[in-house]
Amino acid sequence: MVAEPRRVSFRDGRLASRKAEEAALRRYQAAAWLESVIGHFGLSRCPSEQEFVAALKNGIVLCKAINKIQPGAVLKVVANAPCDSQPSAAFQCFENIRNFLVAVQELKLPRFEASDIEKDNIDAGSVGKIVDCVISMKSYHDWKQRGGSNGPPKHLKSPLAARSASHVQSEYVCSESSSTQKRLDLIETDSERQTKQNMGPNVEEAMERLQKVILNCMISCKENLDNDSLKKDPLNLVGTILSRQLEKEQLEPLLQLFSPEGATIKNGSNLPIESSNPQVENRRRLLQAQETKLLELKTMFQEVKVDFRSLKTQFQDDIIKLGDNIQGISKAALGYNQAVKENRNLYNMLQELRGNIRVFCRIRPLINSESVSSIEHIGNDGSIMVCDPLKSQTTRKIFQFNKIFGPTTTQGEVYKETQSLIRSVMDGYNVCIFAYGQTGSGKTHTMCGPSGGLSSQELGISYMALNDLFSISTSRVDVKYDIHVQMVEIYNEQVRDLLNIRTCSSNGLLSLPDAKMCPVQSPSDVINLMLLGEKHRASSPTAMNHRSSRSHSILTVHVNGKDMSGNVTRSSLHLVDLAGSERVDRSEATGDRLKEAQHINKSLSCLGDVITALAQKNSHIPYRNSKLTQLLQSSLGGNAKTLMFAHISPEADSYLESLSTLKFAQRASSVELGTAHANKESNEIRELKEQVNTLKNALATKEQEKSSLKLKENTVMRAKQVPERTPPRPRRLSLENPGIGKGGIPDRKGSKSPLSAIKFNRDHVTIHDSIDGLKINTMHQESVMQMPAGFSEDPVRDETEKIITTVDTIPLCGLPTAADAYISSKQSGLDTLLRTPCRSRNLNLEVSQTDEPFSAAKSEKMTMSNATKKGSHLRKSIQSSIGKLIHGSERRNVQHSGQATPAKMNSLTNCDGPSPITADLRLRRRQSLTGLPPPPTMSRRSSLGGKSDISAKNSPISACAAREYKLLPFSWVPTIKEAPKHHPQ
Numbered sequence: 001m002v003a004e005p006r007r008v009s010f011r012d013g014r015l016a017s018r019k020a021e022e023a024a025l026r027r028y029q030a031a032a033w034l035e036s037v038i039g040h041f042g043l044s045r046c047p048s049e050q051e052f053v054a055a056l057k058n059g060i061v062l063c064k065a066i067n068k069i070q071p072g073a074v075l076k077v078v079a080n081a082p083c084d085s086q087p088s089a090a091f092q093c094f095e096n097i098r099n100f101l102v103a104v105q106e107l108k109l110p111r112f113e114a115s116d117i118e119k120d121n122i123d124a125g126s127v128g129k130i131v132d133c134v135i136s137m138k139s140y141h142d143w144k145q146r147g148g149s150n151g152p153p154k155h156l157k158s159p160l161a162a163r164s165a166s167h168v169q170s171e172y173v174c175s176e177s178s179s180t181q182k183r184l185d186l187i188e189t190d191s192e193r194q195t196k197q198n199m200g201p202n203v204e205e206a207m208e209r210l211q212k213v214i215l216n217c218m219i220s221c222k223e224n225l226d227n228d229s230l231k232k233d234p235l236n237l238v239g240t241i242l243s244r245q246l247e248k249e250q251l252e253p254l255l256q257l258f259s260p261e262g263a264t265i266k267n268g269s270n271l272p273i274e275s276s277n278p279q280v281e282n283r284r285r286l287l288q289a290q291e292t293k294l295l296e297l298k299t300m301f302q303e304v305k306v307d308f309r310s311l312k313t314q315f316q317d318d319i320i321k322l323g324d325n326i327q328g329i330s331k332a333a334l335g336y337n338q339a340v341k342e343n344r345n346l347y348n349m350l351q352e353l354r355g356n357i358r359v360f361c362r363i364r365p366l367i368n369s370e371s372v373s374s375i376e377h378i379g380n381d382g383s384i385m386v387c388d389p390l391k392s393q394t395t396r397k398i399f400q401f402n403k404i405f406g407p408t409t410t411q412g413e414v415y416k417e418t419q420s421l422i423r424s425v426m427d428g429y430n431v432c433i434f435a436y437g438q439t440g441s442g443k444t445h446t447m448c449g450p451s452g453g454l455s456s457q458e459l460g461i462s463y464m465a466l467n468d469l470f471s472i473s474t475s476r477v478d479v480k481y482d483i484h485v486q487m488v489e490i491y492n493e494q495v496r497d498l499l500n501i502r503t504c505s506s507n508g509l510l511s512l513p514d515a516k517m518c519p520v521q522s523p524s525d526v527i528n529l530m531l532l533g534e535k536h537r538a539s540s541p542t543a544m545n546h547r548s549s550r551s552h553s554i555l556t557v558h559v560n561g562k563d564m565s566g567n568v569t570r571s572s573l574h575l576v577d578l579a580g581s582e583r584v585d586r587s588e589a590t591g592d593r594l595k596e597a598q599h600i601n602k603s604l605s606c607l608g609d610v611i612t613a614l615a616q617k618n619s620h621i622p623y624r625n626s627k628l629t630q631l632l633q634s635s636l637g638g639n640a641k642t643l644m645f646a647h648i649s650p651e652a653d654s655y656l657e658s659l660s661t662l663k664f665a666q667r668a669s670s671v672e673l674g675t676a677h678a679n680k681e682s683n684e685i686r687e688l689k690e691q692v693n694t695l696k697n698a699l700a701t702k703e704q705e706k707s708s709l710k711l712k713e714n715t716v717m718r719a720k721q722v723p724e725r726t727p728p729r730p731r732r733l734s735l736e737n738p739g740i741g742k743g744g745i746p747d748r749k750g751s752k753s754p755l756s757a758i759k760f761n762r763d764h765v766t767i768h769d770s771i772d773g774l775k776i777n778t779m780h781q782e783s784v785m786q787m788p789a790g791f792s793e794d795p796v797r798d799e800t801e802k803i804i805t806t807v808d809t810i811p812l813c814g815l816p817t818a819a820d821a822y823i824s825s826k827q828s829g830l831d832t833l834l835r836t837p838c839r840s841r842n843l844n845l846e847v848s849q850t851d852e853p854f855s856a857a858k859s860e861k862m863t864m865s866n867a868t869k870k871g872s873h874l875r876k877s878i879q880s881s882i883g884k885l886i887h888g889s890e891r892r893n894v895q896h897s898g899q900a901t902p903a904k905m906n907s908l909t910n911c912d913g914p915s916p917i918t919a920d921l922r923l924r925r926r927q928s929l930t931g932l933p934p935p936p937t938m939s940r941r942s943s944l945g946g947k948s949d950i951s952a953k954n955s956p957i958s959a960c961a962a963r964e965y966k967l968l969p970f971s972w973v974p975t976i977k978e979a980p981k982h983h984p985q
């Protein structure tokens with residue numbers, strides 16, 4: 001439809017300016033009223049249309065105003081909602097306006113449409129409606145203030161409409177506009193009034209609305225506003241106007257209302273317009289507005305959706321990247337953790353190799369859960385951070401140990417970490433575990449469990465350790481274990497047996513000879529013994545602990561194992577529950593308790609001194625300052641594996657004690673004990689020991705017999721009283737003098753004999769193999785905390801250890817096995833045997849006679865194999881040698897030497913008969929003894945009588961001497977090679 005060009009006349013111009021004036025006047029009026037009601041809201045006194053609309057756009061002012069005149073009209077005013085481009089803000093504004101309009105409607109005041117105030121390009125009509133609404137609110141307000149008298153307020157419409165309602169006095173209406181108003185009043189004709197009456201209240205409202213619409217239409221269609229047309233056919237005029245307007249606004253329902261018969265009024269396009277209820281219409285409009293809004297929102301939503309999608313993609317990309325990064329970081333963290341773990345393992349290994357005292361720290365739970373803890377952090381790597389929470393300015397201190405157990409750690413978890421150490425007892429290691437810490441910090445809890453608590457969860461380390469030892473002993477079917485238990489306490493510097501109540505007498509070494517050694521067969525035996533021991537242990541209540549141990553208790557478990565092949569292990573496990581250090585002011589100890597506390601503190605201070613001295617590697621370690629340090633000496637300075645549990649009370653008021661414990665523990669962890677050795681004894685060593693023992697006994701018997709023989713001989717001689725004395729028998733000399741002094745100890749001064757050469761040889765060999773084994777035994781002996789001699793060791797072993805200790809001091813080099821053999825034999829009487837022809841022990845010594853450099857390993861190997869193969873043969877030969885020594889004559893010896901055993905046949909061919917070498921050696925020996933050149937021929941008799949050496953070649957002593965020469969250092973060997981030259985043949 002093409003719009004008709006508008007005719008602009010002078011009158012139109014005047015009217016427009018008038019209308020503008022009117023509108024402005026009303027706007028000012030509305031603004032002034034709003035300001036008077038809600039206060040200044042940023043609008044000038046004479047606002048432009050734009051300013052006016054902008055100030056009311058968010059609906060806050062309007063809502064506030066209507067709430068003033070009708071409190072609670074708008075329940076929810078969305079404050080501070082600038083109607084910017086934000087959808088949420090726009091929606092809030094819309095909410096305000098909508099609520100306002102609903103309230104206005106409820107008050108039956110003229111209203112405008114939400115779209116009127118939201119329009120970006122405002123028009124006069126819309127602003128006019130808003131102004132009308134405000135002015136009507138003002139009227140309503142005035143009416144209410146007047147007490148609601150004189151009927152319901154008349155609402156002033158737009159300037160023109162206001163004039164038409166001429167009955168209503170308006171102070172703001174200028175007198176100049178009266179003529180115009182009069183003209184406009186024609187709108188409300190008599191017939192109209194009649195219609196209004198017929199229509200009822202709804203229709204009245206619809207009429208009002210229609211008036212408004214018409215007015216707007218008239219404003220925009222000014223050409224029709226001449227008196228004649230209005231007077232002639234106002235209905236027709238209005239119809240025309242409306243039909244035009246309808247094109248624009250589609251106000252069919254209103255037009256239908258306007259029709260007096262309710263008949264259909266044709267619009268410009270002659271289409272029927274359906275009648276409608278104004279409320280429905282309002283709703284429809286509202287709906288439309290909302291739909292529009294919804295569409296906008298939909299569009300916005302679509303945009304947001306797109307944005308969201310892109311954000312989602314971006315987010316997913318970021319997540320993937322983040323995942324990759326996290327994976328990288330977690331890999332690095334894993335690697336780091338592994339490195340830390342390896343580091344710790346290596347550190348622990350290093351400590352183990354060095355033999356450091358291992359230190360575990362255990363923190364007991366707070367007794368009063370409301371107290372403040374001084375433990376700030378417990379690290380997985382064995383670090384602990386403490387601070388004094390009672391001081392505002394406190395420095396944090398960090399300590400590092402092998403392991404930290406927090407307050408929630410169970411007994412089982414603690415034992416798990418200790419298990420490997422305890423298990424090594426079964427492999428022959430000495431182990432010492434001691435619990436240290438202030439009174440009440442949980443030492444007894446760790447070692448023995450809580451008082452009376454013997455459930456599997458609560459058992460202390462001691463019980464669990466013994467259980468474990470028993471389970472290992474039953475699982476190892478090839479080893480037979482004997483387990484014995486001792487339990488003592490140090491109470492006021494006295495050592496007391498807890499399993500057999502009496503005070504142990506202590507010698508200078510503070511051994512426990514009197515402590516009862518109880519064999520145990522099962523864990524229940526142990527539990528019974530421990531309960532007995534704990535019952536006897538001194539404990540009393542103090543202010544710090546209701547069951548304070550007043551003594552140091554030491555539970556020692558001795559484990560002796562023997563396997564099928566006869567290998568033996570001996571080890572011991574010391575489980576020490578120290579008494580706690582205490583500040584007597586805090587423990588409130590008096591009388592006996594005070595005395596106990598003094599002794600406890602003194603002995604712990606001595607322990608501290610020992611630890612410090614060990615840590616500083618001092619030459620003097622003050623073990624003897626207290627009974628405790630004396631008892632722990634082997635564990636602190638020996639070859640044992642030692643573990644210390646440092647116990648901490650986490651309470652803030654125990655901070656100083658905790659700090660002192662941590663410092664002590666740190667010092668202890670730096671103590672290097674040296675590598676621990678297993679106390680293993682092989683079967684071979686044991687056999688050798690047995691042999692030594694047998695030989696010792698044989699020697700003793702022989703000595704006895706020899707002295708009795710001598711006695712007999714003297715008696716016979718004395719009885720015969722022969723005037724011509726028989727010349728002394730060199731044979732006797734040869735038996736008695738060389739090498740053997742009184743009591744079987746070789747005469748070292750007789751160095752002219754080949755044995756002296758062996759002595760020389762011995763001086764140049766190194767202790768090896770079996771000597772080492774014996775030495776280990778010595779160390780073991782030292783580390784067994786000097787337990788009762790009767791129980792732990794046999795005399796032979798003691799003897800052997802003495803021997804080794806003596807030998808140890810002699811600088812030796814080369815020929816280790818020879819030295820070993822010599823040393824063992826010399827002390828046990830074997831030196832005599834060395835001169836006998838049937839000593840398989842010498843087999844290995846043959847090796848040294850070759851020109852090739854001596855191979856220690858070869859020799860060792862030979863020694864081992866010989867020792868194994870010829871074990872029984874050795875024993876036989878020793879026995880026969882002893883027989884010979886006691887009874888044998890040279891002749892028999894010669895004969896005997898001729899009857900070589902298979903072993904001898906193999907290896908001692910040179911010794912078995914007269915050979916050039918043996919003859920030569922004999923000659924040499926005789927020469928060395930007599931200093932005379934050897935005669936060309938000598939009878940055997942003369943040899944014995946010292947006159948002739950004929951039979952010397954057949955002498956077993958010579959034969960043996962020949963072997964002994966072969967044992968001598970390399971300087972002897974060339975002489976042997978030269979022997980054939982001097983051979984009488």
Ligand SMILES: Nc1ncnc2c1ncn2[C@@H]1O[C@H](COP(=O)(O)OP(=O)(O)OP(=O)(O)O)[C@@H](O)[C@H]1O
Nearest residue numbers: 364439440441442443444445450545548549579580
């Ligand atoms: N890890 C723990 N979990 C639960 N309770 C504990 C723990 N450690 C110690 N306790 C409790 O704390 C109290 C004191 O412990 P305990 O008697 O073992 O200390 P102590 O160091 O041996 O003291 P004292 O040196 O005076 O003998 C006990 O009641 C014990 O049950």
